[in-house]
């Protein structure tokens with residue numbers, strides 16, 4: 226028998242570092258570094274994620290056949306120096322801030338990665354958007370598909386259009402820096418007072434409160450959109466080429482004042498800006514999709530790049546666009562490119578054939594470290610933390626979880642292999658009753674320690690999803706927003722429509738109010754028995770008890786903290802919050818039975834201080 230080939234993909238040094246490993250082209254493991262270091266969006270070399278990959282493969286770093294980095298630092302450096310050259314002397318400060326890092330590490334990345342891994346073999350370098358494209362096409366269930374990648378910027382590309390067939394990807398058109406849809410959206414994220422690279426989803430969640438009153442002005446002044454979706458940004462309004470901020474005073478003048486400061490109150494202006502840029506983004510994404518459909522004549526589309534995480538655009542595209550089905554890489558941002566780079570190496574550089582897998586090759590996205598149903602080691606750790614639990618076999622545990630949810634309890638689940646990508650999909654999730662009109666507020670304040678203008682996401686039995694949502698296709702990775710069906714909607718009274726912001730969200734909009742946004746949309750996750758048999762069983766039991774196939778799924782973390790990874794993380798987060806019950810492996814913990822009891826306010830604050838607040 227031939228020795229298997231192991232390929233390690235790495236994405237690092239920008240934000241959200243990650244590693245992924247393939248054995249003979251099959252995905253063995255993939256994870257983001259932040260989950261291990263507890264440092265959100267950690268950009269350091271992903272030692273822990275690499276460790277997971279090597280453990281899962283049962284090999285040492287010296288047994289890796291290929292190591293591939295997700296982009297080409299030399300081409301990226303060329304882009305940076307060209308930009309500085311064209312924008313000097315204004316860009317001098319920005320140049321001086323980033324140049325030393327490039328000289329000391331980024332340019333010598335091969336050496337740096339070899340040193341970090343403790344190996345001497347050559348490191349391969351991919352191409353940023355080809356890595357995104359590979360992460361989207363190769364694991365998808367399609368024989369052939371059109372490809373769309375959209376992000377802030379890679380080396381030079383900011384969006385690419387292409388096709389995948391067999392083991393080959395062809396990217397036939399690109400949009401180049403400084404014209405960038407991702408940077409445009411990030412500029413508005415910055416201007417509305419949210420954090421770039423993590424606050425984009427907040428801007429999207431704010432949009433349903435506003436009216437798109439600025440959309441025409443954005444199209445006229447800020448961005449020119451061609452029929453094929455190609456964009457030109459009017460650099461008169463931006464500062465990212467040579468400055469230290471995204472937008473300038475002229476941009477602020479267009480919107481009647483300076484950017485919102487992060488702690489300042491959100492006003493109607495920010496809501497209207499959010500609605501406007503969402504409308505413009507929808508327009509761009511639809512045009513890009515129509516173009517790549519026209520050019521390829523293919524009926525399926527795959528997507529990656531940070532903009533593919535905009536569930537509103539993707540949901541609209543799936544409902545109204547030209548493609549029969551869309552598949553989006555669950556880790557669509559740069560973390561996912563670690564996997565894409567490894568797949569590129571296997572199929573394109575080494576030429577191995579590809580056989581599409583069904584429902585896809587991502588194993589439900591459960592590619593991280595495992596919390597096994599039963600483990601003596603985890604028992605020992607949990608006992609050390611003072612945990613008191615009962616263990617149940619799978620079927621009984623599913624039944625208990627469903628009963629607790631139906632009673633209005635909040636249940637955290639840490640079980641099986643951790644999710645890959647930004648969304649919790651049921652392996653590190655907090656679950657609750659979607660029918661409760663108070664659950665959204667309760668979970669936000671008592672568990673997540675935040676007020677949020679976004680509702681929670683629904684988890685729904687795949688086979689029942691169309692009874693609740695106007696879904697165009699399955700959404701196993703929570704990557705599409707769909708409207709709640711008309712028959713389930715509740716119209717607010719005249720008086721209720723005069724409410725504002727979060728109060729507006731507290732007015733029930735449907736018979737699953739905790740997961741219905743003010744515009745009746747929901748970020749749907751469909752649960753099928755193939756990808757997630759355990760939660761599929763929980764949902765079926767919920768349906769039997771309550772008649773409802775929908776529950777809340779929110780990520781198992783508190784504000785500012787990465788999603789929990791280990792049983793210790795899970796137990797500590799459980800104890801620091803007001804989550805009623807914890808499921809860790811096949812163990813069930815009730816809050817009132819824990820030796821340490823609930824933390825008092827002072828202890829909780831001390832615990833929370835460890836985390837950066839957002």
Ligand SMILES: [Fe+2]
Nearest residue numbers: 376530531559
């Ligand atoms: Fe990217």
